[in-house]
Amino acid sequence: MTRPTSRRTVLAAALAAAAGAGTVASAGPASASPSLTSPSLAPSSPATASLVDNRFWAAYADWRCGSSAGTRAVTGRRPGLVISTPAGSTAYTDPHTGTTSTWEYATWTSPAHRPAVPATEVIASWNAHTPQGTWIQIELRGSYSDGTDTPWYVMGRWASGDTDIRRTSVDDQSDGRSTVWTDTLSLDDTTSGLRLVSYRLRLTLHRTPGSRLTPTVHRAGAMASDIPDRFTVPAAAPRTVRELPVPRYSQNVHVGEYPEYDNGGEAWCSPTSSQMIIEYWGRKPTSEDLAWVKPGLADPQVCHAARYTFDHQYEGCGNWPFNTAYATTYRDMNAVVTRLGSLTDLEKLIAVGIPVITSQSFLKGELTGAGYGTSGHLMTVIGFTADGDVIANDPASPSNDAVRRVYQRREWENIWLRTKRYDANGQVRGGTGGVCYVFWPVGPAPAQHRVLRSLGLT
Template structure:
C-alpha cells in the first residue's frame, strides 16, 4: 500500500511484499530519496564496528529520568513526583489550551503545565533527532512532546510537535503532526531531519518541551518518567563490513512467538489489520518476555474468537491516527513502558556486536530493516520496512529472530545469515525492486528493560549510552 509522501513510509513496517516485484515505498528517516547516491566504499575492516570506535560513533542518546534531571529543567505548573521512578506531573496548572482534535472533530479546553529540558549538545552535530518518552496518562489526561534545535549556522528551528500522545484513546486520538518544516528541516512522523544533509548544515543542540494536559475540574495528572532524544548523523552506505561472531554465540532468549499474519483482516481500522502489525507484534513479544501484558479486562474488547488477542490490543494502542499506522517508533516504546516497571526507548546501535552484548545480558532487541526477497535468505518476502525481534545467535554467529511476518506462531522463529541481516539493518541506502535508490534505517531499534535491571544489564545499557 502506498502512503502519502509526507509520511515516513518505512514505519508501515509490516506491509511486507510477497515478491521482489512488490511496489517500493520511499523513506524519509535518513534523508528520504531526495538525493540518490552511488555506492561507495563501506570503510572499516571485518570484525570491527562499522562506525569505528563506539566513543567516536555519530550516535548520541540522552534522556532525562532522574530527580535531579527534572529539577534541572524549567517548569511552569509542574511538580516532580518522588519515588523509585521520579517524574514530572501537573502541580498547579499554569495555562489553558483549546485543542481541536483532527481525528474526532471535537474541540475541548484543557488545563496545561509545561516542563522544558535544559539544552543538550550531542557529541557530534546531527542530521536527525528522534524523541521518545515513557509516561502514564490516566483518564482525562494526555501529553504533547515538542523539540526545538539549533542549527550549526546559528539559527534555530521552531518548536516541532513530535507527538500528541495518550496511553488510551478515549480522550484524544494519539497522533503525529504532518507538514512541519522551516525549509531547513522537517518532521516526518516521528523524526526531525535536515532537509539537505549534503549542504553540511547540522543540528548542533536541542531541547525538549513537555506539555501535560487535563480536563478542567479533574484532579488527575499525566506523569512522564523519561523523555529523551536520539541524535545521529549516519553516513550514507549501501553496505557495511561484516562483523565476526562475538560474545552471544549459542545464546537464545525465551521470547514468546507471535505472528502478525494470523491477524490479517482483524480490526482494519488499525492500519488495515494484522498484515501491517509487525511493530506492535514485536513489541508485544518483548513485553511478555519481561513478564508483563494486558489482563483479561483490558482484552475484553477483542473478539473472543481471535487468537493472541494481546496483539490486537497492542495494535490499537500503538496506532498513530495521522500516520494511519502502528509503526510510529516512539509510540511503540511508549506503549511498552505503560506496563509495570518497564523502561523503553528508540535508539541506534553500531552493529551486531552491540546486539550480542545485549543478548548475553538477557535483553532482546527489536530491529527495523528493509530488503528485497533476494537479500535475506529464508525470509521468503521483501519489504520496504519491517520490525522483527532478535532473540539470540547460533553457535556459528548467525542471527536468531522472532519474525512476525510468518504464517503462524510456530513458524515465527527464524535463523538469518549474519552478514545479510547486518547489512539490511545498518545500511542507509539500498536499491528497491525497480532499481531506484531508497533509504534504510541505519541501525534503528527498540530497547526495553526492567526499571531495576541486573548488574550485567546495567553495564551493557550504560556502555550503549541509554541508561
C-alpha cells in the first residue's frame, strides 16, 4: 500500500480551510480532486467520461507540430522525438546527490491543447527511451479561464536508470491558484469557478556534452479532468465476463527488502502491480538487469520495479507517471495515466484483453474480503465474474497464491470512482475519481485499438 505524504495532507488542510469544511483530505499519492466541500454531497449523476480529456502526442506528424529548439521528429514503426543539434548547455545540480553536471539540451513545446472539459486537474505522462548519459524533463503550462497563465511547472525529471540523475518530482511549485502535488497539477480552490482551459507541454532532452547520445520520447501528453465531488457513483450494469491470465505477485513477500526504496515491499503496491502487467504482455527484465538484486530473493523483478519507479523527492514508488514510464522501458510498450468514467469503460478494456491498474482508498469494512484499509492503494483488475464482480490481483496479499481476489462489484465500483469518503473518525477524505494506468503493446490488435481509441488513449 502507498505511504501517506505530509505535503498532500498540508494541501488538503489548506483547501478544507478555504472551503470552510474543516477536514483533511486523503494523503495518498496524487490524490484526485483534493478540494473539500460539505459532507452532505448528493450522489453525482454526470458521466465521468464527459469530464475527462486525454491528449497524447505520439505520431510523426505530432512531433512535427509545436515549436522545436534542437529537436527533430523521427519516423519508423514507433515515431519519436530526439536531439538533432543541441540548443545549448546547462548546469544541473541534483538535489538528491549534490552533484552538479553540465548537459547539452534541446527542447520541444507542444501546440496549445484545449481540453473538451475545463479542468481542475491535469496529470502528465510520457513514454521514453533514455540511454545512459541522457535524461528528460517534462513541464506543463496551463491557461486559466480568466486569461492568465500558470508558470511552467516541472511534472518530472526522469531517466530510466539512476546513475546520471536521480529520478524526481519537484516540490513547492505554486502560483497561489494552482499547485503541483508530486505528479498532479491541481487548482487550489475548485469552488471559485476558475478552471484550466488549455495547456502546453515542454520537453527538454538532455545528454552528455559532446556525445551523440539522445533520449527518444515516443509519447507525451496529459489527462485533464473536472470530476465533481461525490461520495457515491451511479451503478453500471455488468456487461463482460472474462478473466485474463495476469501473473500474480505479492508486495508483502518483499517486506523489509531494500528499505531505501520506501521501506521495502510494504509500500510497493504500484511497482508490483506494474510488474504484473508488464509480464502479462510478455516482457520482463533480463538476468543482467537483475544482477544487482541480492541472490535468493523471491521475484527479484519486483525489487527491480521498485528501484526503477522510485521518486527520490516523494521518497516512494507510487508516482503514477513514473510507473507508466517504467513500463515503457520494455520493448514496444505504451502506457498512460488516465481516468475512466465507469466500470463499463474498464469492462471494455478487459473484454479485449487489456488489464488495468487502478488506484483507490477505503476503510477496512468498505471492501469485503480485503482485510485491510488504506489511504491509497494500487491493484490490478484482471476480469469480471458472471455476476459482474471484480476479479483483481491485489498485491496487498500475504503470498503470490493469495493475490487473486474477487471483490463485490458495487463496493469496488464506488471506492474507485468516488472523490470523497469518510475515514474512521468521520472526517472527509479524498478519493481518486477513477485514476488508473493502462499499458498496451505497440501494434495492438484491431479490437484493442478500437477500444483504446474510443477512450482517447491512442
